[in-house]
Amino acid sequence: MSDASWVHSAQGSDFSLQNLPLGIFSEAKGRRRPGVAIGDYVLDLAAIADLLDEDWRGDLSQPVLNAWLARGPSAQSELRTRVAELLSDGRYRDDVEPQLIGQSEVRLHVPCLIGDYSDFYVGIHHATNVGRQFRPDNPLLPNYKYVPIGYHGRASSVRASGEPVIRPFGQRRAPTADGPEYGPSGRLDYELELGIWVGRGNDLGSPIPIGEAGDHIAGYCLLNDWSARDLQAWEYQPLGPFLAKNFLTSVSPWIVSPDALAPFRKPMPARPSGDPQPLAYLDDPDDRAAGALGIELEASLSTAQMREAKLPPHLLSRGSADAAMYWSAAQIIAHHSSNGCNLQPGDLIGTGTLSTDDSHGLGSLLEISRGGSQPIELASGETRSFLEDGDEVTLRAWCEGEGAVRIGLGECVGRVVSAAVL
């Protein structure tokens, strides 16, 4: 099989022949159905069903991917291999090319019916930066290096890239005020994260051994855990984030498979001397050797004024996921199920904000503006500590490596609109 597609826009694209992520799309007034991204196009899988395994057709004509992803990794690999063959072997071109639809002509949706969404906190530099704002001498709490910290988020408010970010209302207390007031958040922020889509689930009471965690991961996306810092500061004790986070979570629409990411895996970063080794249920030699993801991450900001003046977006951060994650995706899956909690096909798990250990790769404005005390300056002459109405945040992610063809996760975009008038 050729390593290039006859779809010319695939060359150098996030959606090269080596990626082939799955998603759910619709055309105007059309039904939602599965597709594969290739270059600037979506390949309509239902329309080429005759060229696919007959046994796959039912699951690949659903409006969500839960049933398909529940089949596990070998089915995913077989489909990806077959689609790569169809998109590279010229003999199939006449049959397949008419079933390509421009990505600009379709709407992309959240690809699964999400039963549960959990968000972790494995970005150690983010946890340190945020902790330092509250506890300068002791930024990381003692449990951090033993247990992958997480909380249960809300599935109902997960939306695909492009959904407007309605500024949330809530209780917030000004530093000098006696008590809280109810009103629109004045400290709206983004969080640059990766999302993990669960493929095969596990039964209640049956933890997933870390060595098998990879069999339960269907793929990855970008995730923006929009956060209202003023609501968060007031509400988070003692039970953690609640309304400061669950007003919206945005995801990039394509599920990039572990197979596509395989050439970009790296060893987990060595734990600093003095750090505890993971407990046995979180330790696996294969995961230590190749559990990190060599994914480059970027966040940028454009304000209404910048777009009006045709100024390019302001680069907020650039960094790598592999250097940011203290715990791997396999450790996240193993830990989440370690008490017997059942993960289900289509569940979404966030990694937590991924920041680098320097100032170039900070994954939130809370960190970039040092809690709002150091606003950033934009080419328009504006400054920002947190997001204003009209601001648009774009997350991007891609993988590059020697001897490997570039792939990408695409974009996760959200523009802030003013709060609903109550």
Ligand code: CA
């Ligand atoms: Ca988060």
